[in-house]
C-alpha cells in the first residue's frame with residue numbers, strides 16, 4: 335500500500351471540504367473494496383477521509399412507504415433490519431447475500447453504490463426500485479446515477495449520505511453467484527410498483543447495471559415467469575471472462591429473471 | 600506517525616504506526632500477538648478474523664488507525680484462566696484442524712456466529728456462515744462438527 339494522510343472528520347460537510355482541498359483524496363467507508371485495491375497498489379490516494387466517525391450517516395428508517403438507508407449502514411444491518419424486512423424484504427435478502435459475514439459486518443451500502451462494480455448487487459436494487467441517491471450536494475435519481483463501469487454521477491468532492499427506496503408491490507432478487515467471491519455472475523432484480531415493472535441486471539453488462547425493456551413490457555401485461563421465458567437478451571455488450579462468456583451470461587439473464595419473477599409471486 | 604491506542608483482549612495497548620498499517624500488522628508486529636494469521640492478504644480467506652467492538656471482521660482489511668479506541672478480541676483472548684474456550688475445546692475434541700493455519704479465524708468466526716445466531720446451529724447454517732473462511736486441509740467436515748458442538752457447549 336502506498337502511504338497516505340488519514341482524516342477522521344466528524345461531519346459529512348467537513349469530509350467534503352477535505353475532499354475539495356485534496357484532489358487525490360478518497361472516502362473510506364467499510365474499506366472492503368478500497369483497502370484491497372490499495373493493497374494491490376491499483377489505487378494510491380494521497381489522503382483517506384474516513385467516514386467512520388460521522389455519526390448521522392448510518393441508520394434505517396421508513397416513512398410513507400419509502401425506506402431510507404444511511405450511506406454508512408453495513409450490509410449486515412440491512413440484512414437483519416425488521417424495518418427493511420417489512421418494507422422491502424427483497425432488499426434485506428440481497429444484503430444478506432453479499433460476500434461473507436465479515437464483509438457484511440463492515441461493508442456499506444454507500445460504498446457499494448459509489449463504487450458501481452459491474453458485479454455488485456445494490457446497483458440492481460437501486461435501478462429496479464427507482465431509488466434516489468442523496469448526497470452532500472443534491473438528490474440523484476438512480477437512473478441518472480450509474481453512468482458506466484465503476485463510474486457514477488458523483489463529483490469528486492460529493493459524498494453519498496443516504497439512499498431512499500420506494501417500497502414495491504412485489505420484488506425479488508436472484509443471483510447466480512461466483513462461488514468463490516459471491517459477486518454476481520448474473521443478478522436480476524425484478525420489481526413491480528405503481529409506475530410499472532422494472533427488470534435490472536447486474537454482473538452481466540460491460541457498462542454495469544442495465545434494464546431489460548422487453549421483459550418489463552411483457553411483465554406489465556402478465557406478471558408471470560412464463561412471460562419472460564421466451565425473451566432472450568443479446569450477448570452483444572455482455573462481459574466475457576474466466577467465469578462465464580457473454581453467451582452464457584445472456585442465457586443466465588433469462589433464467590434468473592424467470593426465477594426472480596416466480597420468487598416475487 | 601500517529602499513535603494508535605486500543606484495548607486488545609482486555610489490555611490497553613498503544614503503538615506508533617504508519618497510517619497504512621493494517622490491524623493485523625498492528626496485532627502481530629507491534630504488540631506481538633501472532634495468533635491472528637494472514638492467509639491470503641486479499642480479503643478472501645478469513646484466517647485474520649478478529650472481533651472489533653463486537654463485530655467479526657478481517658483484520659487484513661482494516662487499518663489500525665480505524666481502530667483507535669476500539670475493543671479488540673483475538674484468538675489469544677478466548678481462553679480464560681488457562682482453560683480453553685468451549686469453541687477451542689470443541690475443535691480439539693472433534694479434530695477440527697489439521698495444519699491449524701486457518702483455525703484462529705475459524706474459531707473467531709465460529710464464536711461470532713454463535714453470538715449472532717444462537718447455540719443451535721444446523722449444518723447448512725454453519726456451512727453458509729463459513730463462506731468467508733477457507734481451509735486447505737480438512738475438507739470442512741470436522742470444522743462444521745466442531746462448531747455445532749462448540750455452539751452447544753457455549754450455552
Ligand SMILES: Cc1cc2nc3c(=O)[nH]c(=O)nc-3n(C[C@H](O)[C@H](O)[C@H](O)COP(=O)(O)OP(=O)(O)OC[C@H]3O[C@@H](n4cnc5c(N)ncnc54)[C@H](O)[C@@H]3O)c2cc1C
Nearest residue numbers: 363364365366367368433441442444445454455494516517
Ligand atoms: C471477499 C469479498 C466479497 C464481496 N462480495 C460481494 C458481493 O457478493 N456483492 C457485492 O455487491 N459486493 C461484494 N463485495 C464488495 C463489498 O460489498 C464492499 O463492501 C462494497 O463494494 C464497498 O463498500 P465499502 O463500504 O467497503 O466501501 P469502501 O471500500 O470503503 O469504498 C469503496 C469506494 O466507494 C467510495 N465511497 C465509499 N463511501 C462513499 C460515500 N458515502 N460517498 C461517496 N463515495 C464513497 C470510496 O471512496 C471508494 O472509492 C465483496 C468484497 C469482498 C472483500
Ligand code: FES
Nearest residue numbers: 638639644645659
Ligand atoms: S488474510 Fe485476511 S482474509 Fe485472508
Ligand code: FES
Nearest residue numbers: 697699734735736
Ligand atoms: S487446517 Fe490447514 S488450512 Fe485449515
